[in-house]
Amino acid sequence: MILLLGNLLLFLVALAAAPRLGWLWQALFPGISRPVWDSQSWFALLAEHLMLALGATLIAALIGLSAAILATRPAGRALRPLLDSMFSLAQAVPPIAAIALALPLMGFGAAPTLLALVLYAALPVMRSAVAGLDAVPAAVLDAARGTGMGPGRILAQIELPLALPVIQAGLRVALVLAIATTAVGAVAGARCLGTPIVTGLANGNLSWVLQGAVFTAWLAVIADQALRLGLDPERRRSNGRLAPAR
């Protein structure tokens, strides 16, 4: 916890200090005339990055959770093969391809990135929620039915609480994935911490690339660190990360 807070504080200080460190960037990249990134404030980029990632995770959580609940009901059994096949198809399409395909339909900006983020973040949520709901012992459900509980109450009071740890693990994966993938969205014009990387690459300004890359990577590390805090020690080591798509 202290480690995380320290890291976060250091990150924020570094964000505030970056535009004032002209001498450092100048020394590292002597050939570049404008080594300091000053087109946008780093905090504005951070805020947009987080809003995009959190918003996408929220939508993805709603979609993934409702799909998982549907697929684990007796009536929704037919949905299972579809979820499996969607999952394996999505593995074959890298997020940058999904963003690029959405671009002509939705135009430059945050929209194509948001769509791709929702699609990719919904999958781990769905997977883990299905696994969690499946793992609820049949005997428990029988006992609940025996006491006269209806299907709605069983879901709300028995199944979801029992599946919660697994669902939470899926949500964590989704959020880390979203924070990492948002950076790629800069290619399609989404404003985020990846923007200096893409702008720098386009202008041959390695100093901007380095600054953007450091902060993007740093944020991802902090997010991962924060989300591991809630995990129990056993999980924390083996972490239940699903095959990462990037």
Place this chain on the structure above:
Amino acid sequence: MEPQPVAVLHATERREASAAPREATAVAVLTALAALAPFLLGFLSVAPNRLLSPRLVPLPVTTATTLCLGLFLVACLAVMLLARRAPLLNWAEAAAALALCSLVAVIGLAAREALQGASPVARAAPAAGLWVAMLLLALAAGCCAAGRSGTPRNFMALSVLGLAVLWAAGALADLSLAREAMARGGEIRLAFWQHLALAGGALFLALAVALPLSLLALRRSRVEALLMAVANGFQVIPSIALFGLLMGPLAALAAWAPALRGWGIGGIGPAPAVLGISTYLLLPLASAFLAGLRVASPAVIDAARGQGLTEGAILRQLRLPLGLGVMAGGVRVAAVQAIGLATLAALIGGGGLGALVFQGIGQLATDLILLGVLPVVALSLLADGGCAALQAALERRR
């Protein structure tokens, strides 16, 4: 990717209801939607030139288009009917491939018809209906395969074959995608081989690092902890940031030792891309190698030691043959990831199919984006299918 429990689940449920597999409903709904999609969303759109936005046109009615359209609808119906019997699911997959190819043929022929008499700069592109139908058919085929191995191998192989035949017969030549591909033939071929080289090089590099380290980690738990910590740590860093971080040091290295430039090592180019991609492959490879090497149970290993086998012989005769299937599974995940990650290499001047994608993004040219994305998707599906087949063969041999 945890296929085992899912597969077990499928097997048991399949036994319960052997008549209509549980895939049937999903396949039927998806295929029905696929059959409707072109009628609802349009078959073909035509633009007076490359820059003006395309407009939907009605499907030209000729004998050829009607025949192909009929074939498409019959094939869709066949998918729905065949999927009702578990043993026929493979054939349902084949029918889905037939449906896909006949729909593409309809649109290719319609494009030729629509462009007859039009100016040579006019462009005919498939409307949203084709793309939606293709996606739905692929998902339906995936559902058919969900009970087996998860990858619709038959569907993929037959679709690729069918599309190749259509291409060779010239049925697709009038689509704007094909025209763009013809105009950029050399560029696309170069990008394709560059992409393969990037992904293959990264996979090779990662294998060369992961294999010896896994063998070492098998004996020393401290090496294992370190290897897994490093491999896990890299996974957290977004690829675009890692590529960016590698550029500076490699540029400095090349400046310090200019001879390295001759080897293609520098801040911009394939070197940081290959290095970056391979770091992400460490985790799937190392964890699968370690798991594979541990498939042979300690009791069996002890017995072998008791018989006087050397550690080398145990590795060659027990650990490797028994764990080969699991290890191939890791290579499968890594190969698919490498192909996807190589798309970003173009950002740092590494070339590959991503170069077409980014050029397309810059010009907002859908055809160009598709020319980059479609081969990437095809490559990763092929790599996944190929590795899955290899894995199955290795596990059967055991």
